[in-house]
Amino acid sequence: MCSSEVEREIPAVFYDGVTSKPQEATVRVSDLNSLEVVLPDGARFQWPLEHKGMEWERSSSMLRLSFGDHPRRVLLIRDELFIKSFVLRMRYTGRQGGYDRILSFARSGPVAFFLGVVALLVCAYLWVLPWAAERLVLLVPTSLDERIGEAAYQQMAFALKEDQGKTVALQAFGDAMELSPSFEPRYHVVEDAQVNAFALPGGHIVVFTGILEKMSSAGELAALLAHEATHVEKRHSTRMMARSMAGYLFLSLLIGDVNAVVTLVAENANALRNLDYGRGLESEADGVGQEVLFANDLDPMAMVRLLELLEREATDVPEVLAFLSSHPLTEDRITAARERAGSLGVPQRPNERLGVLFEQLHPTTDQPTDEMPSSDN
């Protein structure tokens, strides 16, 4: 203690732990390692500072010392000067906890501290979290993708009206190329007027008759399958799930205690960010899909024609609005695909086999009434 504190008598409140009667005590610094407590009835005793049973807590307005087994004896001191020198003395002998250091640091500049914490959290959310989520997916075996996709497909198979003949033809069409080395894609043609297709994790790829009918070349179908197979090969669904789960965990960790408004704002921001990530995955599926096309001796320009077809249909038919939300067809995507096609060039030996297979899937003669969808959507 500072020497000026030695002489002073500090007012304190003493609870003896036996009754609820508070006692107005005075405290004096008797030596370096203890305080002398004097009670109103004249009784005095030593209060050791360096003892295992002695604990102290400092809140914003007071110091609380407690000692002994349950029920503990307690001293409350509100004298600010005393509290300051007491904390200095305890810090000197290393008896100040890390928490108190952080708290007093935070109190010295609450606004700056708050902004610092927010900046740290934002950085973690934007960079550390996605990185960790992606690493996590690498640890998950690909068989999990297959199991999830299989379960999802079994659940929705009831509602899908599969065209068995075309499914076989599409499988042959897909097998004629090398689209996804890590998985074995299973193709399905479903009778539905929607100009749409989707891929489930692990390999199920569903193509609606609506989009098949709009196609005019084998290259467009190959581009579509290459795009969807890239979703499977690059495990986009699993990555998306890992990302949104990590994002959700992150948020619930942070705002577990905070009110509904913060939760609402944070969850919407998270959803927006997932949507943004989803667009990134679409671009990746376009780009890698084009490389896959090239590797299979197909012209990467087919992707451009596919995207143009989708954009055309998107503006014509209102049913494809749902398609728009997951596949944002913008000029940007088409432009990017055109540029990539330019840099990849045209394959040396054009792939001829696919044309024949495509004819089986696209008989322009036997389905004249394509305006009347035969299945419910």
Add this chain to the structure above:
Amino acid sequence: MLGAPPAQRFAFKGKGGDLFVVLIVNMLLTFITLGLYYPWAKARKLSWYYEHTELDGHPFHFHGTGSEMFRGFIKAIALLLLIYGTYIVGVLTKEVTIVLVGILVMFVGLLAFIPLVIHGSLRYRSSRSSWRGIHFGYRGQLRELYRICLRDGLLTLITLGIYASWFTINVRRYTLSHMRYGSSSYAYKGDGTEYFLLNLKGYFLTLFTLGIYAFWWQRDLFNYYVNNLVWNFQDGKRIDFKSTATGGGFFGLMVVNLLIIIFTLGIGFAWVEVRTMRYVMENIRMEGDADLNAVVQTEQEHKNAMADDLGDLMDIGVFF
């Protein structure tokens, strides 16, 4: 003492900025430790609230520590994992009967925890709370609480929810009447019928006034809680709690709170908490001449925080 107005003896002295710093530090540490700091954060927060709540100028104190709550936290997580794990294994077997049994076990299992959570939380929190060095305590029996919950739960089901008012008050009466402060004890005089009528009136008037009566309904609920609470002392004397809350008061409190939350995008949360605590503490008055100095320490320590943490994980609010 007759005729004297009820005295204001409770006070809340916390400042919003101070709570804000505590919460931000909690947030930082919880984040850095990937959530493991949660029990310590909870202990810090509770300590802060207790330390700034005063009766007759003396603060309350929360004795719970992060490490004992951490042990409870781990136990609670293990218990929930066991239940969910059993359910998931059941689902994976893909046999319909096993899945149905699993679902039943999960829901019944989770419901069966509620009395345990209430009982354990009350025991833990009260034992770890003190005022002037004397600890609070809860001496209710878990069996009795299960009996009340099972009986009233069934009656609530049979009456399609109407009995819920009696259920609430029966649980409240049983738990509050077994709360102690050293050698003194508490009692709750509330009764389900009165509480039901109060809710019926509140519900319809809120409907007719397009929601405006909600603040007065809130006042009635608060008053019903406070005005029926009695503090009994060994020498036969007692203190009655009296609420001075008003509908207008609740209106001002809640509307301003809402505005603070909206315009600060939630950052003003700490100030909202402080305003609410201050309003509550200033409006719980005391009437009676019992001697608060004469209470003697009686309660043992109870350091098992599992039920309290289980309540957190299951999102059950035991404390109102």
